[in-house]
Amino acid sequence: MPMNDGDAMKKVLVIDDNPTIVELIKYAVNLQGSYNVVVAYDGVQGLERVHAEQPDCVIIDVKMPRMDGYHLVRFLRGDARTADIPLIILSAMTREEDQLLGLMSGVDAYLTKPFKPTVLNATIERVLSLTPADRQRRMDDLVQAQADRE
Amino acid sequence: MTSTLLSIGKRPLRRFQVLIVESDAGSLESIKQALVRDYLIQCAATLSEAWIQLETHTPDILISELVVGQESGLELCRAIREHPSLHHLPIMLLTSLATIHDKVSGFEAGADDYIVKPCDTRQLLARIRLLARIKHLEERDN
Numbered sequence: 001m002p003m004n005d006g007d008a009m010k011k012v013l014v015i016d017d018n019p020t021i022v023e024l025i026k027y028a029v030n031l032q033g034s035y036n037v038v039v040a041y042d043g044v045q046g047l048e049r050v051h052a053e054q055p056d057c058v059i060i061d062v063k064m065p066r067m068d069g070y071h072l073v074r075f076l077r078g079d080a081r082t083a084d085i086p087l088i089i090l091s092a093m094t095r096e097e098d099q100l101l102g103l104m105s106g107v108d109a110y111l112t113k114p115f116k117p118t119v120l121n122a123t124i125e126r127v128l129s130l131t132p133a134d135r136q137r138r139m140d141d142l143v144q145a146q147a148d149r150e
Numbered sequence: 151m152t153s154t155l156l157s158i159g160k161r162p163l164r165r166f167q168v169l170i171v172e173s174d175a176g177s178l179e180s181i182k183q184a185l186v187r188d189y190l191i192q193c194a195a196t197l198s199e200a201w202i203q204l205e206t207h208t209p210d211i212l213i214s215e216l217v218v219g220q221e222s223g224l225e226l227c228r229a230i231r232e233h234p235s236l237h238h239l240p241i242m243l244l245t246s247l248a249t250i251h252d253k254v255s256g257f258e259a260g261a262d263d264y265i266v267k268p269c270d271t272r273q274l275l276a277r278i279r280l281l282a283r284i285k286h287l288e289e290r291d292n
Contacts, residue, residue: 044254051250067257070288075253078265078277101287104280139276146283 011036012124013055015046015072016090017064021113025059025090028117029124043067047075050082057124060107062091062098070105077106084135086127090115104142108135165190167207168278171200171214171226172244177267181213181244184271189278197221201229204236210282216245216252227259240285242278244269262288 012035014025019041026037038053040046044066050058058076062069069089076082089102092113102110108127111120168185169192172178182191192209194200197218203209212230214223223243230236242263243256256264263281265274 044250047253048250067254070284071257071262074262074277074284075257075264077273078263078269079248079253080266080269081248083273097287097290101284104284136272139273139280143276143279146279 009034009036010056010128011038011053013038013040013046013049013053013058015040015043015049015058015064015069016061017041018061021061025120028115028120031117032121033124035124043069043072046072050076050085055085057086057088057128059088059090059120059124062089062093062102070101073102073105073107084132086124086130088120088123088127090120103138106135106139166210166278166282167192169194169200169203169209169212171195171197171212171218171223173215173217173219177215184274185278188275195219197226200226204230204239208236208239211240211242211278213242213244213278216243216247216256224255224259227256227261231260238285238289240281242281244274 012029014022014037016022016025022039029035029037038049038055040049042065046060047067060069060072069091073087073089076085076087087107088109088111089107090111090113091098094112099110108130109123111123166189168189170178170181171194172181173195178193185191192203192207194203214226216223227241230239230241241261242265243261244265244267246267248266253264262285263277265277
């Protein structure tokens with residue numbers, strides 16, 4: 001469960017331009033857990049809400065107006081104030097290259113639509129437990145994979 | 151902080167050419183120190199110097215401050231995006247400006263990445279290395 005005795009309710013920010021998908025995600029994340037869900041409907045609004053709300057986890061679409069999800073992830077990872085917020089991409093883009101772009105941009109997990117609520121909840125719980133050292137290791141692995149490719 | 155990128159893996163990395171556009175001598179020196187082991191470095195303190203470098207030795211990646219003396223790194227970003235042979239160049243803004251407005255302006259001007267100073271050296275090294283591949287993948291989709 002996402003909450004322990006004495007813990008404050010975790011805040012999840014959902015950034016997706018499709019209101020129907022937003023409602024589905026809100027429903028799904030509260031099926032098993034209990035989260036305070038806040039919402040943004042484009043990348044720039046999402047950037048503003050991350051700074052204003054300081055969420056515990058952010059679920060981000062890729063194709064959005066004003067700023068796409070990959071840029072949003074990179075711009076969040078590049079600022080010490082937001083660099084260690086757990087980030088999940090939830091996208092309809094299913095190619096291996098799309099997932100690689102997400103991971104290289106700095107996302108902690110890449111899920112595809114349609115999604116299973118159980119998988120989304122398990123992923124949220126997993127990314128909430130990641131540390132800055134975990135993220136650095138993942139980045140190092142990606143760099144090495146890139147070197148092997150060259 | 152020491153530069154450790156090349157020691158992460160078993161295989162050495164190709165030394166990317168990086169153009170740093172930075173008018174503050176102290177900042178330039180600290181960025182150079184962070185990168186010099188793993189990257190080939192070109193420097194420019196003004197936008198004019200940057201253009202000379204871009205047109206004579208096109209780098210793999212451009213790293214620019216937003217404030218370049220009395221000039222703007224945004225102007226450089228926009229000009230690169232409109233340039234017929236340079237518009238694919240990966241651009242990272244490495245800046246002390248950190249408002250949401252600054253970041254959105256950077257994105258709209260064409261920056262691919264945005265890092266707020268001071269930043270972790272190891273993160274910076276890795277992100278430079280990955281940005282070229284990211285840019286390639288994104289360009290292929292557009």
